[in-house]
Amino acid sequence: MTSANGKRQIPRIGVYVCHCGSNIAGTVDVEEVAKWAKERLGEQGVVVAKEYKFMCSSLGQELIAEDIRKERLDRVVVAACSPHLHEKTFRGAAARAGLNPYLCEMTSIREQVSWVHTDKILATEKAKALISGTVARVREHSPLESITVPINETTLVVGGGIAGIQAALEIANTGHPVYLVEREPSIGGHMAQFDKTFPTLDCAACILTPRMSEAGSHPGIHLLTWSEVEQVEGYVGNFTVSVRKKARYVNTELCTGCGICWQKCPKNVLDDKFEVGLGYRKAIYTPFEQAVPRFPVIDRETCTYFEKGTCKACEKFCPTGAIALEQQDELVSFQVGNIVLATGYDLFDARRVPQYGYGRLPNVFTSLEFERMCNAAGPTNGDIVLRDGKTVPKTVGIIHCVGSRDRNYNNYCSAICCMQSLKFAHLVKERTGAEVYNFYIDLRTTAKDYDEFYQRVLEEGTLFVRGRVAEIIDGAQLPGGDERMVIQVEDTLAGCQRHIPVDMVVLSAALEPRADAGEVAKQFGISCSSNGWFTERHPKLDPVATMTEGIFIAGCATGPRDIPNTVAQGSATAARVVSYIAQAELALEPIRASVAEATCSGCRICNGLCPFNAIVFHEDRMVTEIMTALCQGCGTCVAACPAGAITCTGFSNDQVIAQIEGMMAVAFQPEPV
Amino acid sequence: MSGEFEPLIIGFTCNWCSYRAADMAGTARFKYPPNIRLLRLMCSGRLDPTFVLKAFREGADGVLITGCHPGECHYIEQNYKALRRVLLLKRLLGSMGLNPERVKLVWASAAEGGRLAREISSFVEHVRALGPLGWPQRAMANGRYAAREEIEEVPA
Numbered sequence: 001m002t003s004a005n006g007k008r009q010i011p012r013i014g015v016y017v018c019h020c021g022s023n024i025a026g027t028v029d030v031e032e033v034a035k036w037a038k039e040r041l042g043e044q045g046v047v048v049a050k051e052y053k054f055m056c057s058s059l060g061q062e063l064i065a066e067d068i069r070k071e072r073l074d075r076v077v078v079a080a081c082s083p084h085l086h087e088k089t090f091r092g093a094a095a096r097a098g099l100n101p102y103l104c105e106m107t108s109i110r111e112q113v114s115w116v117h118t119d120k121i122l123a124t125e126k127a128k129a130l131i132s133g134t135v136a137r138v139r140e141h142s143p144l145e146s147i148t149v150p151i152n153e154t155t156l157v158v159g160g161g162i163a164g165i166q167a168a169l170e171i172a173n174t175g176h177p178v179y180l181v182e183r184e185p186s187i188g189g190h191m192a193q194f195d196k197t198f199p200t201l202d203c204a205a206c207i208l209t210p211r212m213s214e215a216g217s218h219p220g221i222h223l224l225t226w227s228e229v230e231q232v233e234g235y236v237g238n239f240t241v242s243v244r245k246k247a248r249y250v251n252t253e254l255c256t257g258c259g260i261c262w263q264k265c266p267k268n269v270l271d272d273k274f275e276v277g278l279g280y281r282k283a284i285y286t287p288f289e290q291a292v293p294r295f296p297v298i299d300r301e302t303c304t305y306f307e308k309g310t311c312k313a314c315e316k317f318c319p320t321g322a323i324a325l326e327q328q329d330e331l332v333s334f335q336v337g338n339i340v341l342a343t344g345y346d347l348f349d350a351r352r353v354p355q356y357g358y359g360r361l362p363n364v365f366t367s368l369e370f371e372r373m374c375n376a377a378g379p380t381n382g383d384i385v386l387r388d389g390k391t392v393p394k395t396v397g398i399i400h401c402v403g404s405r406d407r408n409y410n411n412y413c414s415a416i417c418c419m420q421s422l423k424f425a426h427l428v429k430e431r432t433g434a435e436v437y438n439f440y441i442d443l444r445t446t447a448k449d450y451d452e453f454y455q456r457v458l459e460e461g462t463l464f465v466r467g468r469v470a471e472i473i474d475g476a477q478l479p480g481g482d483e484r485m486v487i488q489v490e491d492t493l494a495g496c497q498r499h500i501p502v503d504m505v506v507l508s509a510a511l512e513p514r515a516d517a518g519e520v521a522k523q524f525g526i527s528c529s530s531n532g533w534f535t536e537r538h539p540k541l542d543p544v545a546t547m548t549e550g551i552f553i554a555g556c557a558t559g560p561r562d563i564p565n566t567v568a569q570g571s572a573t574a575a576r577v578v579s580y581i582a583q584a585e586l587a588l589e590p591i592r593a594s595v596a597e598a599t600c601s602g603c604r605i606c607n608g609l610c611p612f613n614a615i616v617f618h619e620d621r622m623v624t625e626i627m628t629a630l631c632q633g634c635g636t637c638v639a640a641c642p643a644g645a646i647t648c649t650g651f652s653n654d655q656v657i658a659q660i661e662g663m664m665a666v667a668f669q670p671e672p673v
Numbered sequence: 674m675s676g677e678f679e680p681l682i683i684g685f686t687c688n689w690c691s692y693r694a695a696d697m698a699g700t701a702r703f704k705y706p707p708n709i710r711l712l713r714l715m716c717s718g719r720l721d722p723t724f725v726l727k728a729f730r731e732g733a734d735g736v737l738i739t740g741c742h743p744g745e746c747h748y749i750e751q752n753y754k755a756l757r758r759v760l761l762l763k764r765l766l767g768s769m770g771l772n773p774e775r776v777k778l779v780w781a782s783a784a785e786g787g788r789l790a791r792e793i794s795s796f797v798e799h800v801r802a803l804g805p806l807g808w809p810q811r812a813m814a815n816g817r818y819a820a821r822e823e824i825e826e827v828p829a
């Protein structure tokens with residue numbers, strides 16, 4: 001560090017070593033480390049070195065603050081847990097004591113030392129080395145001011161399931177505009193497909209449709225259905241988004257949603273999306289009766305006009321002349337300050353478990369098929385019947401955890417299938433009186449009123465068999481068998497093999513990340529966990545934010561969850577977004593690169609390296625400049641500049657080199673005395 | 674403690690993936706040898722090859738460079754730039770007479786604490802087998818051709 005008159009000043013550094021109860025102190029000799037730091041790093045400017053039980057506690061923070069004031073510390077090093085947990089805490093404490101927060105650094109002697117090593121002597125030496133490196137590094141620090149960016153008050157919500165609807169409504173209700181982008185012709189998501197919802201058995205449509213129409217008619221919500229985000233640029237506060245509005249071939253200005261077109265359309269198409277292959281729709285259609293918006297779309301792939309050039313029945317009959325067969329995709333672009341991703345889940349493809357016979361045995365159904373079947377507006381008008389469309393089953397087997405909790409498919413628990421299976425058992429009992437078997441591994445009914453629902457289903461007489469079903473056998477193939485299927489399972493409570501004949505099987509399939517979740521994550525600059533769900537900034541303390549400022553996540557896009565939880569997350573993202581908007585501007589980490597113009601040779605080596613287009617070249621002066629607001633601080637250009645003209649706050653060459661020297665100044669094990 | 678050679682390794686981690694993988698290794702109590710000291714950069718793209726040489730110059734026997742998996746970089750694609758630099762650096766090390774195997778690039782996502790711990794453990798063993806580099810001592814003894822080590826017999 002250098003003073004105003006260019007003379008090198010000796011810094012006054014305080015080192016604080018945390019015990020973290022016994023988490024650190026159990027493996028690292030914290031007293032020894034503090035003593036060593038005071039004695040051996042004195043030359044480096046360490047004037048205070050202390051250890052304390054819990055540095056992050058208010059007393060611990062006060063200890064640091066007091067030393068900053070009394071000992072006139074101008075640098076602080078906290079050796080404790082990971083900076084990802086408590087950097088903010090300690091920087092805040094430093095700031096309250098009047099020190100520039102960026103002059104306070106942490107080093108992780110818990111995650112990187114005491115929790116991963118066992119030998120106390122070696123762990124202690126490593127802790128010293130890390131502290132020595134951080135002290136050397138912090139000496140090179142200079143005070144930084146955080147950068148502020150203005151927050152555009154408009155928000156983009158991607159995905160119009162219940163999570164996205166909730167987020168959009170909550171934000172729009174505060175008076176800030178929202179774009180809600182949904183790739184299907186209507187909003188609603190999976191919930192629109194259901195009949196009843198556990199545990200209260202409310203009718204899904206009755207609770208969802210009011211929300212959908214509210215979102216559809218809200219003056220603050222700009223609904224873009226049958227649309228997909230094509231490009232995202234920029235950063236928190238100021239993203240530029242372009243959205244492809246796929247051609248509907250319907251002029252939405254003129255369409256009243258009267259439905260004459262789809263009554264008149266002669267082309268029947270198997271609906272493998274909304275009706276999951278159980279029902280039919282027309283080539284011009286809305287996915288369901290209560291669709292929002294009411295406007296239909298023409299499916300180009302199946303429409304006779306697009307195939308053969310003739311038909312135009314819809315055009316002939318439309319009373320308002322709204323059919324627009326010449327329509328093209330349209331690109332719209334707009335600016336938003338924050339983005340909520342609520343893209344939901346895909347259902348596990350049950351064909352991947354061949355021994356369960358889905359797709360081969362006609363009376364094996366998936367959970368979504370069963371939902372559609374139960375739905376009064378569905379393909380069977382709510383009748384629970386076999387694939388022939390008329391026979392009512394006398395025995396039904398419901399199999400839990402299909403594709404979940406199974407190392408061949410997904411290790412995780414899909415969270416909702418136990419309750420969904422219990423709901424199905426109830427519906428079968430209520431509507432057919434059939435005998436119902438539930439095959440489960442464990443019953444997980446942990447949320448409010450869930451276990452009560454389980455008790456109710458038990459009392460209704462549903463039978464429970466604990467064990468993973470080995471196979472569903474085609475009865476016709478068995479000697480003396482009939483058209484019924486036979487479920488083969490090891491009953492792990494009774495300790496025996498069972499062969500249970502059933503008429504119908506329902507597979508409670510896993511919830512999986514969307515097939516394109518990886519691409520969407522990449523598009524928005526966020527990450528996915530190893531299972532493929534969007535990763536939260538912190539799984540416990542920041543569950544709806546992501547590592548990328550201004551991008552929030554809600555609902556099943558973050559992992560399997562039920563509707564109450566999904567809705568809570570939708571509201572949570574809204575609260576986060578509105579809080580950013582209310583702050584009007586946001587302080588960002590000041591870790592940024594900049595070019596010393598006098599040193600830049602104009603070689604342009606750095607020019608192509610920045611993915612955020614932060615690097616611009618001035619032809620007139622033949623020098624490069626970095627746009628601070630666009631720079632994200634990765635430091636790639638810094639490492640590339642042959643002239644050493646680019647530097648990066650927080651991670652300058654001097655800072656990194658000093659840290660290497662400091663770390664290497666401590667031997668692997670203590671010198672023998 | 675035995676007189677066995679204990680390598681010292683500097684590990685460069687990316688703030689978003691591998692540093693968090695190290696956090697996760699800690700939280701999950703995955704063990705690895707204490708021979709590695711991790712230094713945080715914002716991105717593997719920040720890795721100036723000079724940092725690696727500096728680590729050797731200060732007495733490191735190996736350098737581990739870690740970053741997000743290809744396609745998962747927090748800064749979109751900067752880990753590819755790191756990859757290019759590391760490949761080039763390894764050739765340079767070879768021509769300087771340093772065993773390029775003393776440098777290793779590993780991808781580890783924030784969820785891969787276990788993988789990071791395993792990679793560290795195996796790299797420590799690998800460098801142990803390569804033996805001490807001792808660049809500072811060589812610099813003292815040999816002057817100009819300081820770093821040259823016998824790399825004919827590279828253990829597998």
Ligand SMILES: Cc1cc2nc3c(=O)[nH]c(=O)nc-3n(C[C@H](O)[C@H](O)[C@H](O)COP(=O)(O)OP(=O)(O)OC[C@H]3O[C@@H](n4cnc5c(N)ncnc54)[C@H](O)[C@@H]3O)c2cc1C
Pocket residue numbers: 158159160161162163164181182183184187188189190191194196197198199227228229342343344345347367368371416420423514520554555556557561562563564566
């Ligand atoms: C068979 C079954 C029964 C269930 N029953 C119940 C129940 O009774 N009670 C209960 O609490 N929970 C139940 N659940 C769980 C429930 O489905 C979820 O909690 C809820 O639907 C999640 O809502 P979501 O908005 O996160 O996702 P989704 O409903 O999947 O909505 C996501 C929306 O985003 C859209 N989208 C996706 N990608 C993009 C993109 N790139 N661009 C634009 N739009 C996109 C989709 O088209 C969709 O409209 C059940 C689940 C299943 C499988």
Ligand code: SF4
Pocket residue numbers: 595599600601602603604605606607623624640641642643644645646
């Ligand atoms: S690499 Fe360095 S010298 Fe070359 S243009 Fe960029 S800043 Fe200027």
Ligand code: SF4
Pocket residue numbers: 592593609610611612613614615626630631632633634635636637638648
């Ligand atoms: S540090 Fe990274 S983000 Fe910033 S200008 Fe350089 S390459 Fe771009």
